[in-house]
Amino acid sequence: MNITINDKDFEPFIEHHLIEKRTRLIGIQINLEYEKRVPVFIGVLNGSFMFMADLMKEVNVSCETTFVKLASYHGGTASSGNITEELSIAMNIKNRDIIIVEDIIDTGRTLSFLLEKIKALEPASIKIATLLLKPDALTFDVGEIDYVGFEIANDFVVGYGLDYDGLGRNLKDIYRLYVG
Secondary structure: OOEEEOOEEEEEEEOHHHHHHHHHHHHHHHHHHOOOOOOEEEEEEOOOHHHHHHHHHHOOOOOEEEEEEEEOOOOOOOOOOOOEEEEOOOOOOOOOEEEEEEEEEOOOHHHHHHHHHHHOOOOOEEEEEEEEEOHHHOOOOOOOOOEEEEEOOOOOEEEOOEOEOOEOOOOOOEEEEOOO
16 A cells, blocks of 8 residues: 655655565674684664664674664665765774664765775774665665665655655565655
């Protein structure tokens, strides 16, 4: 069933049970790769909060979590290109294994900005987990993206943490902008 948020219509795209399944598989992979290590998960707010929470339920290794808040969408359906850092890393991550948790990677501008900030803090390693990846929209070199839930077309999506003008984050499924 289609939904309307403000002035835009969205159609169902990825159902919650599929998100749960992919999140579980990413958790298993992380558990295997970090069996004898204690990674720090850095969630990128606001969008990653639902994915990060569900991913943490699947991670059984010892770990820590922290958050950063970056913004590049200032209303509308396209990135403004202007990144603002509203909350920075509040812990020492020098010589730590880092896993950045993103909701979506499209152009890679925000992730590239964050990677620069994190690398300056001298972690032992950095890996990236994202629920959604838009490979056709990627214009910044962000290196390898280690854990990907779903590769999607360059569609605007909402739900499961993703928003349109601040709305829709609470939806358990993911919807895409309806163009029909």
